[in-house]
Amino acid sequence: MESEWLTLPDLVEVLDEPLGRVRRFLDEYQLVGSRREGALKVPALFVKDGELIPSLRGTVIVLHDAGFSDDEAIDWLLALEDSIGVAPIEALRAGRKSEVRRVAAALA
Template sequence: MPSIHTDWLTMPELVAALDEPLGRVKRLLDEHHLVGSRRHGVFRVPSIFLVDGHPLTSLRGTIIVLQDAGFSDDEVIDWLLQDEELIGAAPIEALRAGRKIEVRRVAATLA
């Protein structure tokens, strides 16, 4: 269960938050700049993955590392939002603090 509280954005909310057309938002998802989940019905993306109306830049590489390790989208989200002992914080907090190398190093050990 994620330990970080975040709002979750539906596709219409994500389109508005990013101020991009739906096609561009879908491309951001397809290209792993963002990741979302349907686990609670409608597809939603954690709002903490956005910074100043844009996807967190360090998120894409981290998503790819985790997916390459066999993580599903839901597992990627859960790992990013829960405390990681080796990092000393939730990975998303570390990414937002500019610690992407450390986060990806830990993520790469999960394969």
């Protein structure tokens, strides 16, 4: 799944939060980003209606516990997952947290 990516300044604007708070979101895994093209960026799908997706943090922690790096976690969240029929991030955005976490936990 292709995704628009947001830089930290973009996130400051979209979330209407100061840069320090946005960095804390990353430190606490409320967001997860990648430096694939230089600057640290976060998939725009990780934000919905100017808010963080609440279920993202726990899902990222489950993926880290399964041995995923940040980049691998992002790739998994954005890719079609056959067992749930959509990309995991789409399922999280639709409120299907339990289903996504069950699949993520099975990856360990």
